[in-house]
Amino acid sequence: MTGRRPPAWRVALSLFTAIPAGVDGELDDETAARSIMWLPWVGLLVGGIGACVLLGTGLGGESSAKRLLEAALAVAAIAAATGGLHLDGLADTADGLGSRRPAADALAIMRRSDIGPMGVAALVLTLLVQVTALAAVPRAPLAAAALVLAEVTGRVSVVAATSSPAARPGGFGALVAGRTTGADRAFTAGVLVVTVAAACVTAGGPALAARGLAATVAGLAAGRLLQRIAERRLGGMTGDVFGAILQVSATTVLVVAALAD
Template identity: 45%
Template sequence: MPTEVRLADGIRLALTTFTTAPVRAGRVDRGAAGTAMALAPAVGALLGALLAAVLLLVAAVAPPLVAAGVTVALGALLTRGLHLDGLADTVDALGSYRRGPAALEIMKKPDVGPFGVVALVVVLLLQAAVLAELAGRSRPAALAAVVAATAAGRLGVALACRRGVPAARPEGLGALVAGTVGPVALVAGTAAVALLAVPAVPGRPWQGPLAVLAALAVAAGLLRHLVRRLGGITGDVLGALVEIVTTLSYLGLVLSA
């Protein structure tokens, strides 16, 4: 397959996987999946720019917490709530103390258990609190923070899809994308997101990149645990990592600011 075609298919797959963008789907295979997962941070940066613009616009006419709530709601809407659903399902599976197929069966259930509900509430509250704080910062710093954190969340997906990480099931999104991201793409994505985070904390150019790297380090540890418990990654695991890395990156950007 020509490189241009694979790139185009990968871009379309990345947009339709991580957003509700009305893009016509192209070829869906492991080649396109690898491109899509490698481009996930770029899609996150675009989404983050839109969310930051909404945050700042609403904050100009409403209290910061209202602007933060609108921004969190819009983020869920623009991703179909899939990442939040993945977070709830993954936490429910971990909270069950079951392993392998038994844990995967819990993740497939349509209902949300108490562990999942608590995880959703905590993550959404933390994100709203941080966004309310960012709404009071300078526009360049707020923009950089939201863009970097949103991109970092999608970089967590690329991390989970790196070579050597298996899929938990022989079918589904996890099977399609597992092991498709090479080390060069992962390193390049990490460097790019770290650079985006540099202006997020005025006067502390090191804090933004450090927040991103710390969030990814936590994600790497959690990923190892999930692979041991589940046998590999699933679409729900990828969604959970998006929300966890995004939230941790946000927290790292406002601590001691």
């Protein structure tokens, strides 16, 4: 960027949501590295949007169809707030990894503008699981909290995945991959775990804390697993892979939250 750099939080809003943030110009390495550390806060924001939809529409009613509709509206609100950015990354990553081709060919597939059958399947199944898992959490406050936790954990998984190198030059992945420190990543994950434990103990005691921590750890582990697969198959991270890690991690949190109830 030329001239004075905008605040990192505004850059993060501009990059990772559809919310106007008044940021123009090219993104340099330093600005991108600073903005990635704001990702969990972006997750708190968009998760809060989804939670407001849940609470506003009254999740927890007796009708299963109504609960599914309310959950779908919340998931749709988050997709709208992020411009579908991470869902697109999920679809492209599924196409690339699902092709079972060498890294160069898989990366070329991921750069195409169209979505193949693996990408469509990944999108449909992921959204289906997210909606049904969210609807399966019976109490509205817990469902709202699970959604916020899923969005934040997904983005902490992305911060953790910046430990990997970039799979190719150029693109957003090359700007942030390998550019955070181990201390930054450990601090981000540690704050998440401590915050979840404290909030759950305050709200519902040790039993709720155990459930919240189980969902958090499972989400981080799922993100780490996809990170390792991308390292082995593609040689590192791309912007699409970061989006896929976010979605896989967030979905895992919702599934564990639903099953643990």
